[in-house]
Amino acid sequence: MNYILEKAKNTHDLNKDEIIRLLKDDSISESLFETADYVREKTLGNSVHLRGLIEFTNICKRNCMYCGLRRDNENLKRYRLSEDEIVELAKKAVAYGYKTIVIQGGEDDYFTKDRMVSIIKRIKSFDVALTLSLGEKTFEEYKAFKEAGADRYLIRIETTDKKLYNDMDPEMSFENRLDCIKNLGILNYEVGTGILVGLPNQTLESIADDILYFKKINADMIGIGPFIPNEDTPLKDAHGGNFTLSLKVMAITRLLLPDINIPATTAMESLSPNGRTKALQCGANVVMPNVTEGEYRRLYALYPGKICVDDTPLKCRGCITSKITRINRVVSDTKGFRGQR
Ligand code: SAH
Ligand code: SF4
Numbered sequence: 001m002n003y004i005l006e007k008a009k010n011t012h013d014l015n016k017d018e019i020i021r022l023l024k025d026d027s028i029s030e031s032l033f034e035t036a037d038y039v040r041e042k043t044l045g046n047s048v049h050l051r052g053l054i055e056f057t058n059i060c061k062r063n064c065m066y067c068g069l070r071r072d073n074e075n076l077k078r079y080r081l082s083e084d085e086i087v088e089l090a091k092k093a094v095a096y097g098y099k100t101i102v103i104q105g106g107e108d109d110y111f112t113k114d115r116m117v118s119i120i121k122r123i124k125s126f127d128v129a130l131t132l133s134l135g136e137k138t139f140e141e142y143k144a145f146k147e148a149g150a151d152r153y154l155i156r157i158e159t160t161d162k163k164l165y166n167d168m169d170p171e172m173s174f175e176n177r178l179d180c181i182k183n184l185g186i187l188n189y190e191v192g193t194g195i196l197v198g199l200p201n202q203t204l205e206s207i208a209d210d211i212l213y214f215k216k217i218n219a220d221m222i223g224i225g226p227f228i229p230n231e232d233t234p235l236k237d238a239h240g241g242n243f244t245l246s247l248k249v250m251a252i253t254r255l256l257l258p259d260i261n262i263p264a265t266t267a268m269e270s271l272s273p274n275g276r277t278k279a280l281q282c283g284a285n286v287v288m289p290n291v292t293e294g295e296y297r298r299l300y301a302l303y304p305g306k307i308c309v310d311d312t313p314l315k316c317r318g319c320i321t322s323k324i325t326r327i328n329r330v331v332s333d334t335k336g337f338r339g340q341r
Helices: 003-011 016-024 026-044 083-095 113-124 139-148 162-168 174-186 204-216 243-256 266-271 275-280 313-326
Strands: 047-057 100-105 129-133 152-154 190-197 221-226
Touching (some): 083 100, 083 113, 083 313, 100 113, 100 152, 113 139, 152 221, 174 190, 190 204, 221 243, 275 313
Parallel strands (some): 047 100
């Protein structure tokens, strides 16, 4: 086997140059995937954790260049679920057997600290783990959410290349995003971050830095997704991310952080028909099926080609379970904290 893979398998440590060599060399892709799959199996067994995803608002005050929910996109019908609707979806997800609920949305100021605290407390009364993905908030807000019972928080750094970040997220501050991630760690959340692969002008060198950043902050969860150009954004003519490269970034992340939670992302399945199954065989151990209902599934349009927009939560639950069992894996019945099977 390639000596870099051998080293990663045994020490879970690589330097920047070694990561770049793995990213550049496509002749080692299959061995990389096998090694990541081996490390996942050895550390975490065959369990796959399911997280029920509620997309609770597509209203956003930010203007990220890549995202369909950006403020300046006037071609999108906007929606916001009520507190009762959100809690009702969570309740149903628990009835379908989900042990973790994720609530994700645009940065919508209607959802004040007090409103979120109330939603968090109501969902936590169902004895589930709760992950938030609400973007950038103050330390006080993150603290209030944690005290109300939230367990985890997802906020991707998107890229650690400061110049690229500033080009992609105008009006936002790279330092503030780093601080948000730091604050979540201080507040004892399980912290999830990650990147978009294939942003315009992103280099393999900068992706290597991203992976080293995941290791440096000892992230608990890492979500890697290909960037998929959206017609309704300024990046509509960009090339977008490559499926194999996204898998490689994910696999190297597994080698460096053997016990963390890594989702097979929905964007991967949007690029390739069995993308999530493939990702589960290249280091991933989590899937986040959508439990949003009705037309909201379509309207939560970060990128085009989103899967399962016409399906029901129950159908998604059945479909993903059969994909998992077909590759001899099992749906975990734990809450799936870091390192748990
Ligand atoms: N507003 C919150 C959460 C919702 S966006 C936040 O930004 O953190 C969730 C993720 O969707 C983002 O982190 C981004 O990585 C991803 N995303 C947005 N636009 C995308 C696109 N065009 N292709 C792929 N992923 C995209
Ligand atoms: Fe808003 Fe998040 Fe989309 Fe940026 S990525 S526009 S913060 S929903």
